[in-house]
Amino acid sequence: MKEPINEKQEAENEKLLPIDEKNESIKNTQKIQSGRKKKHKNGMPIPAMIVIDVALYLICMGSFLLYFYVLPHYSNNKGKVVASTDPTTEQFSLEVDNQESASSEESTTEKSTSDSTTDTGETTSKRGSKGEKPSGSGRSDRVSRNVSNDNTSEQEADTSAGESMKEVDKTVEEIQNYADDKAKITVNKVTTGSGSDTVTYYVADVQVSNITYLRTGFASGEYGKNIRESVQDMAEEYNAILAMSGDYYGNTDTSVVIRNGVLYREDITGTDICVLFTDGTMKTYSPDEFDADEVIAAGAWQAWNFGPSLLDEGGNISSSFNTTSYLNTENPRAAIGYIEPGHYVFVVVDGRDEGYSRGVTLSELAGIMSSLDCQVAYNLDGGKSSAMVYDGEYVNQPADGGRTISDIIYIGEE
Amino acid sequence: MNTGNRIEPLDTHTLIQNEELPMNNTKNHRNIVAAILPHIVIVLAAMFITFWILDQLNPIMNFINNTISNLLLITFSITALINSIFSIAWYRRSRR
Numbered sequence: 001m002k003e004p005i006n007e008k009q010e011a012e013n014e015k016l017l018p019i020d021e022k023n024e025s026i027k028n029t030q031k032i033q034s035g036r037k038k039k040h041k042n043g044m045p046i047p048a049m050i051v052i053d054v055a056l057y058l059i060c061m062g063s064f065l066l067y068f069y070v071l072p073h074y075s076n077n078k079g080k081v082v083a084s085t086d087p088t089t090e091q092f093s094l095e096v097d098n099q100e101s102a103s104s105e106e107s108t109t110e111k112s113t114s115d116s117t118t119d120t121g122e123t124t125s126k127r128g129s130k131g132e133k134p135s136g137s138g139r140s141d142r143v144s145r146n147v148s149n150d151n152t153s154e155q156e157a158d159t160s161a162g163e164s165m166k167e168v169d170k171t172v173e174e175i176q177n178y179a180d181d182k183a184k185i186t187v188n189k190v191t192t193g194s195g196s197d198t199v200t201y202y203v204a205d206v207q208v209s210n211i212t213y214l215r216t217g218f219a220s221g222e223y224g225k226n227i228r229e230s231v232q233d234m235a236e237e238y239n240a241i242l243a244m245s246g247d248y249y250g251n252t253d254t255s256v257v258i259r260n261g262v263l264y265r266e267d268i269t270g271t272d273i274c275v276l277f278t279d280g281t282m283k284t285y286s287p288d289e290f291d292a293d294e295v296i297a298a299g300a301w302q303a304w305n306f307g308p309s310l311l312d313e314g315g316n317i318s319s320s321f322n323t324t325s326y327l328n329t330e331n332p333r334a335a336i337g338y339i340e341p342g343h344y345v346f347v348v349v350d351g352r353d354e355g356y357s358r359g360v361t362l363s364e365l366a367g368i369m370s371s372l373d374c375q376v377a378y379n380l381d382g383g384k385s386s387a388m389v390y391d392g393e394y395v396n397q398p399a400d401g402g403r404t405i406s407d408i409i410y411i412g413e414e
Numbered sequence: 415m416n417t418g419n420r421i422e423p424l425d426t427h428t429l430i431q432n433e434e435l436p437m438n439n440t441k442n443h444r445n446i447v448a449a450i451l452p453h454i455v456i457v458l459a460a461m462f463i464t465f466w467i468l469d470q471l472n473p474i475m476n477f478i479n480n481t482i483s484n485l486l487l488i489t490f491s492i493t494a495l496i497n498s499i500f501s502i503a504w505y506r507r508s509r510r
Contacts, residue, residue: 053453057460064461068482069475252476269476306474324473 092342165367250406272307280341337374
């Protein structure tokens with residue numbers, strides 16, 4: 001009977017093995033051990049890896065969105081004053097209506113959209129006549145171009161839709177009227193169509209005697225990103241007679257921002273820019289045309305960077321819009337229009353409420369602005385942002401209750 | 415007593431070279447990095463695909479050309495570069 005070889009003897013025997021056999025023995029041991037280790041290394045199943053990657057992705061995306069689009073970033077940037085004007089001078093004369101103004105409940109049905117107000121002879125040399133083009137070349141004809149920093153492109157306008165919005169029967173109801181020596185405001189509610197095709201929009205016809213009464217305000221009075229307030233709250237904060245949603249500059253960090261003659265930011269996005277000058281004129285620029293130094297030198301009072309511009313040089317509906325196809329659909333809208341120095345219109349179109357107002361496309365909005373005799377018209381942030389407030393109360397019905405935004409355009413004193 | 419074959423101590427250097435010794439710390443770190451990098455690349459790539467889609471829908475919000483996205487892009491580029499180098503090195507080694 002053989003005796004079992006004990007471990008000590010085995011080790012001694014191994015020491016006496018030739019080198020080749022010994023190395024082989026070690027290699028085999030290592031292979032067995034590494035095989036066991038490899039089993040552990042490849043232990044995590046693929047579904048678990050996928051779940052972990054997806055979770056990491058969601059965490060990273062969530063963190064990015066939270067930081068970049070939700071958390072307010074207050075800026076130390078107090079801006080640089082680039083334009084100023086004497087608020088006590090009368091730059092423009094306020095037009096007096098030739099006809100009696102409608103009572104607050106009176107409705108009129110109009111075939112065309114021409115405003116019934118006419119000059120009474122009180123025009124002064126300070127004021128340009130209606131139809132006069134603003135100083136400067138106005139908006140140049142669109143040419144196709146490659147904008148490298150965003151995905152807007154030339155979207156062909158549906159001019160027939162725009163023209164039909166211009167010509168369609170409208171029911172006009174004056175709902176607010178304000179006049180003093182500094183500003184004259186008339187707010188009309190306009191309804192077109194019927195049933196699911198109904199469109200309801202609000203037109204604030206604004207005249208100011210001095211450009212400083214057409215002001216803009218930041219949410220919470222602070223410049224920064226993701227700082228938001230409702231239009232109503234901002235209007236109250238600034239004692240605005242009339243307020244409308246702005247271009248929501250605080251949603252991005254690259255749009256040009258000039259507010260009340262103060263330059264906060266010169267960068268532009270790939271969308272059109274609208275500039276209101278201290279002489280009361282308004283001009284729109286494509287991203288290629290815009291030169292911050294030039295507009296500052298010309299006395300930029302306000303600058304917005306949302307767009308697109310809606311009308312061409314002749315005040316007709318543009319043949320194309322610099323925007324995305326996604327934004328060129330029926331939606332609530334807000335727009336500012338320029339008729340002549342000191343005379344502007346704020347337009348808010350309600351939408352997403354079939355039977356009350358379906359919303360409008362950019363072409364239809366352009367038709368509305370053209371019907372109001374605007375020489376320049378500029379689209380502002382729409383959708384739930386579109387809101388108009390008069391004397392602290394909402395004039396329109398913001399879609400889905402509206403949303404908080406970063407800035408307003410308002411009529412009021414500093 | 416074995417008087418035939420000469421017994422020599424095993425050469426540590428040879429064993430390391432032949433990757434038969436248990437891994438040392440440097441190789442441990444390298445393998446951990448090589449394991450994590452592809453996942454970082456996957457997450458960043460997915461984020462940028464999401465940014466691109468959102469930017470198509472709403473360019474106004476500037477998902478792609480902002481400061482944080484630019485930082486993520488450079489991180490993505492560097493990790494993809496390192497990951498590719500690791501992949502090439504592993505592939506070449508496995509072919510030997």
